[in-house]
Amino acid sequence: MAPLQTFHDSLLAALRLIVTFDPDLVEIVALSLKVSLVGVGLAAVIGLPLGAALAIYPFPGRRAIVLVLDSFMGLPPVAVGLIVYLLLSRSGPLGVLGLLFTPTAMIVAQTMLVLPIIAALAHQFLKDLWHEYAEQLRSLGVGPRQALLTMLWEGRFSLTTAVLAGFGRASAEVGAVMIVGGNIEHATRTMTTAIALETSMGNLSLALGLGMLLMLLSLLINGAAYVIRDLSSQRP
Numbered sequence: 001m002a003p004l005q006t007f008h009d010s011l012l013a014a015l016r017l018i019v020t021f022d023p024d025l026v027e028i029v030a031l032s033l034k035v036s037l038v039g040v041g042l043a044a045v046i047g048l049p050l051g052a053a054l055a056i057y058p059f060p061g062r063r064a065i066v067l068v069l070d071s072f073m074g075l076p077p078v079a080v081g082l083i084v085y086l087l088l089s090r091s092g093p094l095g096v097l098g099l100l101f102t103p104t105a106m107i108v109a110q111t112m113l114v115l116p117i118i119a120a121l122a123h124q125f126l127k128d129l130w131h132e133y134a135e136q137l138r139s140l141g142v143g144p145r146q147a148l149l150t151m152l153w154e155g156r157f158s159l160t161t162a163v164l165a166g167f168g169r170a171s172a173e174v175g176a177v178m179i180v181g182g183n184i185e186h187a188t189r190t191m192t193t194a195i196a197l198e199t200s201m202g203n204l205s206l207a208l209g210l211g212m213l214l215m216l217l218s219l220l221i222n223g224a225a226y227v228i229r230d231l232s233s234q235r236p
Contacts, residue, residue, distance in 0.1 A: 006204075013205035014212060025209055032190040035103055035177070036170040039110025040118075044163050047115050051122025051162075052148050052155075055130050066123060072116035077109075081179030084109045088180065101182040106190070109176040114166035121162035126155050161225045168221045172214070 017025050054066055086092050088100040088108075099105045130151060137147050152159065174192035181188035183197060191210045198207040 010204035010208055014208035017205060017209040018213065022206075022209070025206065025213075027186065028189055028191055028194050028210060029213060031103065031188070032171065032192075035106045035110060035190060036167060039107045040114050040163060040167045040170050042107070042111045043114040043118050043166055046111075047118035047166075048122050048152060048159055048162075049148065051119040051124075052126050052151050054119075054123045055126035056134075056148060056151060057144065066120075069116045069120040069123065073120050075113065075116060077113055077173050077175035078179065080109055080113045081176030084112065084176065084180045100180060101184060101188060103181070103188060105180040106177045106188060109180045110170045110173065113173060113176055114170050117169055118162050118166045121165060122155075122159055125158040125162065126151050129155050129158075157228050157231060160228050164221050164225045164228075168218060171217055171221075 051069075054062055054069075084105060085100065087094050088097070088105055089095050090100075099108070133151070133154065137150065142150065172192060174190075174196060177188070177190055178193050178196075181190070181193070183189050183193040189197075191214050195207045195210050195214070198204070198210070
């Protein structure tokens, strides 16, 4: 009965933290969203045009790049964290910037982690779309740049789901941001790293509160992706 009572008390305390907007909880959630949104935004700015270019333009080495992107979709987060750590450490090539153990380092790691996902999914979505529109665009004399922009616009619904998939991966990631951010209180502590730390310390109320918010965020992302796919299927 004692474990059940402990869980009950922790759950009530977690809900109290959420409804009262506990400052520590709000700070952690805000930093998590900031890091994930900026990281995914940067990855989308690079990955969407890259995926479109791979779908549209034939050039030497294109298949190799596609293979690398597909392989890197499952890249271990700790490997990304290690690479960024080595780049930003004092002995690394970018150590002079002093970015290690800052939110900027976490954003760099998130961008590197999400970029292959967005670019690979964009390539997969736009490849079939290009086969459908290629002959028509060529007959209209559309140039390469305009063709790329047209494909990005026509595939915007599918591409949005690709970005949401990247955001889901980023928001649930713990390994890379732990390595490059250091999980420093009031500086680089995100929802995932805080859950791991607070659970190990026995502070279940905060860990449960953050866990519930993280699950709610995941539900919202998947719901948005479902709605977008539904809207896309209803297009004439």
